[in-house]
Amino acid sequence: MAGALLEIHGLVKRFGGFTALNRVTLHVKEGERFGLIGPNGSGKTTLINCVSGSLRPDDGRIVFAGRDITALPAHQRTRLGIARSFQIPKPFTSMTVQENLDIPLEYAGHARARDAGAEAAEILRAIGLDAKAHLRPSGLTQIEMRKLELARAMAARPKLLISDEAMAGLSSAEVDDILAILFRLNGEGITIIMIEHIMRAVMRFSERIVVLDAGERIAEGTPDEIVRNPAVEKAYLGE
Amino acid sequence: MTPRSGLAWLAGLGVVGAGIALAGLRVNPYVYFAGYVILQYVVIATAWNILGGYAGYVNFGTPAFFAMGAYTAVFLIQSLRAPLPVLILAGGLVAALLGLGIGYLTLRLRGVFFSIATLALSVVLQTMIINWEYVGGSRGLSVIRPSGPPFGSYVTFLFTVMVGLAVLSVMVARFIERSWIGRGLAALRDNEEAAECMGVPTLRLKLFATTISGFLLGVAGAPFPYYVTFVEPNSAFALDYAVNALAMPMIGGTTSWAGPVIGAVLLGTAQQLATVTISSEMNLFIVGVVLVAFVVLAPEGILGLVRRLRGR
Numbered sequence: 001m002a003g004a005l006l007e008i009h010g011l012v013k014r015f016g017g018f019t020a021l022n023r024v025t026l027h028v029k030e031g032e033r034f035g036l037i038g039p040n041g042s043g044k045t046t047l048i049n050c051v052s053g054s055l056r057p058d059d060g061r062i063v064f065a066g067r068d069i070t071a072l073p074a075h076q077r078t079r080l081g082i083a084r085s086f087q088i089p090k091p092f093t094s095m096t097v098q099e100n101l102d103i104p105l106e107y108a109g110h111a112r113a114r115d116a117g118a119e120a121a122e123i124l125r126a127i128g129l130d131a132k133a134h135l136r137p138s139g140l141t142q143i144e145m146r147k148l149e150l151a152r153a154m155a156a157r158p159k160l161l162i163s164d165e166a167m168a169g170l171s172s173a174e175v176d177d178i179l180a181i182l183f184r185l186n187g188e189g190i191t192i193i194m195i196e197h198i199m200r201a202v203m204r205f206s207e208r209i210v211v212l213d214a215g216e217r218i219a220e221g222t223p224d225e226i227v228r229n230p231a232v233e234k235a236y237l238g239e
Numbered sequence: 240m241t242p243r244s245g246l247a248w249l250a251g252l253g254v255v256g257a258g259i260a261l262a263g264l265r266v267n268p269y270v271y272f273a274g275y276v277i278l279q280y281v282v283i284a285t286a287w288n289i290l291g292g293y294a295g296y297v298n299f300g301t302p303a304f305f306a307m308g309a310y311t312a313v314f315l316i317q318s319l320r321a322p323l324p325v326l327i328l329a330g331g332l333v334a335a336l337l338g339l340g341i342g343y344l345t346l347r348l349r350g351v352f353f354s355i356a357t358l359a360l361s362v363v364l365q366t367m368i369i370n371w372e373y374v375g376g377s378r379g380l381s382v383i384r385p386s387g388p389p390f391g392s393y394v395t396f397l398f399t400v401m402v403g404l405a406v407l408s409v410m411v412a413r414f415i416e417r418s419w420i421g422r423g424l425a426a427l428r429d430n431e432e433a434a435e436c437m438g439v440p441t442l443r444l445k446l447f448a449t450t451i452s453g454f455l456l457g458v459a460g461a462p463f464p465y466y467v468t469f470v471e472p473n474s475a476f477a478l479d480y481a482v483n484a485l486a487m488p489m490i491g492g493t494t495s496w497a498g499p500v501i502g503a504v505l506l507g508t509a510q511q512l513a514t515v516t517i518s519s520e521m522n523l524f525i526v527g528v529v530l531v532a533f534v535v536l537a538p539e540g541i542l543g544l545v546r547r548l549r550g551r
Contacts, residue, residue: 075437156437
């Protein structure tokens with residue numbers, strides 16, 4: 001498919017007898033703001049774990065920027081340009097906020113140890129964490145922790161950023177704050193996949209949305225089309 | 240080379256020089272005898288800390304690696320009467336291979352399960368050695384030191400060799416700690432999944448850590464046959480190594496190369512003093528009490544304590 005940055009073909013993932021993903025196929029275009037939604041347990045996080053490399057799919061192919069990455073370990077995918085934030089923040093607890101960014105800068109962002117500091121400071125300033133640069137993550141609030149997740153993903157200099165429920169549990173003003181950051185990153189040319197339960201945020205952010213339910217792809221369309229889709233309504237609310 | 244690492248090399252050379260000078264002093268031979276053990280623990284604690292402290296994988300199988308070094312040496316003495324440098328290198332390499340092997344275990348085993356596997360490894364290897372007659376089996380084997388050491392008595396010579404090995408291992412640990420490898424290991428210690436997703440090749444770094452750690456533990460064990468002149472499985476696979484290797488870095492502080500050195504010197508000296516003045520059984524008792532005290536009162540070791548007193 002022309003212009004597709006990420007192509008997922010017939011992805012299958014089973015955990016024992018449970019099929020978490022059943023032949024899921026989807027494409028994300030370069031520069032797109034892509035929303036991935038679905039009820040709890042529908043396979044969203046499993047899908048992006050397969051894309052980022054934390055999980056190996058049982059069947060299917062993943063192609064990124066024209067290259068088959070299905071068998072690639074996670075750290076190499078990051079170097080190719082896939083970065084993610086974690087639903088439950090996973091900071092490096094023994095390091096300061098700034099040092100947390102040095103790791104992806106040095107290992108994936110192609111920065112030498114010497115200029116990593118300046119780049120980290122710049123990213124922290126852009127995301128509004130510069131005042132906390134020398135704190136340990138344990139001293140951060142919830143929203144600051146989410147911002148650190150995003151900042152760390154940005155430090156990997158990604159082409160594709162996967163934001164896994166970066167807004168869960170945040171206040172409405174904080175949601176706007178994170179949304180603004182994601183809009184700005186997209187403006188800089190980064191393709192973004194947003195996984196979110198906060199409908200107000202996904203609907204506003206996404207240009208196109210795919211809906212998963214019980215490991216199957218049940219709908220795809222613009223936010224308007226998704227809202228009016230009876231299958232989606234059924235998946236969320238039941239009959 | 241940065242000025243700081245130049246200074247470190249100079250300090251290292253200074254320590255080696257001081258060691259040689261001390262060996263030339265011909266003070267009470269017991270000083271060298273005890274000093275050897277303390278220095279051997281500097282090597283062991285430093286080697287353990289590369290995996291346990293930097294990467295966060297707690298190895299209970301230190302005796303296995305130490306004994307691999309010692310028994311490789313015994314084998315080479317028996318078969319070829321190989322010279323000491325060859326023994327040290329070969330002992331290190333065999334233990335490094337063992338390290339590489341347990342590195343692959345980290346693919347499936349993390350946390351306490353990894354530790355249990357390393358403990359089991361020690362038991363398995365000890366059983367194999369007990370049943371291998373050529374290296375003495377369960378009865379043990381007397382080793383005759385080569386006649387005419389390069390200088391002094393053989394014990395002062397071994398003492399000097401151990402000074403060199405201690406400096407070498409501390410240098411290696413310090414280099415790792417300050418390089419991209421050390422930063423990557425710290426990241427995977429904090430959160431392995433996040434590290435991998437941030438571009439850190441976690442498997443490769445873990446294999447590196449287990450191999451280097453194994454190598455240095457084997458190196459520490461290789462001169463052991465010449466030091467004790469009688470090698471038997473119970474002393475080569477002694478529980479003391481497992482406990483001390485873990486306790487010394489914990490007491491000194493695991494995040495920096497200085498921690499294991501401080502821990503080994505303090506605990507090692509205390510153990511030697513207790514052996515002479517009270518009884519050799521007091522050894523592990525002291526370690527146990529001190530370790531419990533530190534885990535409860537100063538979990539980040541002496542280095543952490545100093546940092547806290549300085550107000551960070």
